[in-house]
Amino acid sequence: MKNKNDKKLCIQGAILLVLLLVVVFSGVLFGKGDVIHTDIMSQKPSLQHIFGTDPLGRDVLSRAFIGMRLSLLLGFIAQLICMAIGVIVGCASAYFGGILDKLFVFLQNVILSFPSMVLTFCVLMLLGNGIFSMMVALCLFGWLSYARLARSQVRAIKDANFINGAKAVGSSNLQIIFRHIVPNVIRTIIPMFTLMIGHSVLGIAGLSFLGFGVQPPHAEIGLMIRDGMSYIRTFPWLFIFPGFVLAVYSVMLNVVGDSLQDRLDIHDSANISRM
């Protein structure tokens, strides 16, 4: 049973890796496509241009992958920041307790009772449109889910023997948090990280779609779909294929994240019994 799951995870991981490699090298692979060619405007999908070309003669397939590179990079950075903030806040709040913890719970309630889209728009209005303000808006909410998970994890292991032992030999609070607590928490955080990259890629595409995020002339999936929408009657491939590419990536990220979650859960119980 366990071997079968491992095998599944390996296959899924390999597919994701290949997809990610394609994106990383998209500049080399597809750089030629993201150039304006006035002689091949708005062509239907064909063998040369599998996803067709847009009204400026740019290859939709190339642009989709180049756009995916930007989305993935932004999503990755945003989630990295969120994870760092979330883990630190969550650990600190659970470990020290008291006023800090109460403050955290209050903050969490406030943020959760705000329709998140609305606050995102407020932030975007405050900072103006663009990549930077979109990242700020994403991070403003993103850290919360990490913090909640980290908090619940730390609360579970806070009074474990190895923590008490570390205290007994005179480790400082910081040492305990970074040496003993974070490594234990990070295992449940990693699958979440994978899942959340998928989420934020969708979020970035959504905001760019509304015109708040990435601005033209950058290639970005949400933007491509928005531009394609104005040609909905004549050139449907302009929005169908970029969305398809986005969906493939986010499906793979979700699937791998899920499998990682299952896998690490199994190991959890095995490791504890071995210890």
Place this chain on the structure above:
Amino acid sequence: MTALFVSFTAYALLYFSPGDPAELLLMEKTGGPGLQLNVVREYAEILGTNKGLLPMYKNWLVKMLQLDLGRSYRTGRPVWVEFKTRFVTSASLAVMATALSLLIGVSLGMLSAKYKNRLFDKLTRIISAVNMSVPSFWLAIVSMWLFAMKLKIAPISGDQGFKSLILPSCVLGIAGSAGLIRITRICILENLNEEYVVTLRAKGLSESERFRKHILKNISLPIITMVTSNVISLIGGSIIIENIFGLPGIGNYLIKSIQLKDFPVILGFVFIMSLTVVILNLISELVSYALDPRIRMEVYEK
């Protein structure tokens, strides 16, 4: 308390964001730049936007406590009226989408649990995994293209009453069902392994009876929690869908107001929205309280 804090944060955020509401509004009304400074000042005086942050917020708060949300800077109509006229669209969208997602999610989840590891189950799981990660705005455009343009069985967009709500609520409903399918399936499978189900079998209850009378009650709690969070995300999250289909809903109006810094409208809407979230959470807690004796016990022990 929370709602107040939220409204104040929104107020402060908007106050410090660049752009003067009086100027923006006059530009919208006259249709272009080239305004004279004293005209803008006079207009700001009328609107009361030339004071500091705290007095402005205090004014709003005092009025709000008298159940007066003020008037829109842009249209001059009371915020409450603006809200009411748009609420019907957004609310019916949310209700239809939720009902559909419940229908799809719970029934597919149950069937998939029944035929565990058979072809149907595998298919459903793949569908729900894909469904979860497909961007809903893309789904919206593709369905618009397919059903409204190619097959011509639904109106493309706009304000045609019930008919124009069908497609958007289907999209939102399908998007919301993905999580429900998963959670229903997992909960049923977990419950099937519990001792009480074995006992019921030993007692000789038929499968449908076991299911209807006992398992359904146990799985309803997580489903209610999930539906509540779905509805909450629908309150703000239908903005994109409303935008695509050109529906005259709350989200669409709110975006417009944020762009023009129409303070009373934004505040009023955000305040009502967060109040709705609080009320929804309360309802969901009350329902679980009514359903689960264990939660009742906890409350009494406190």
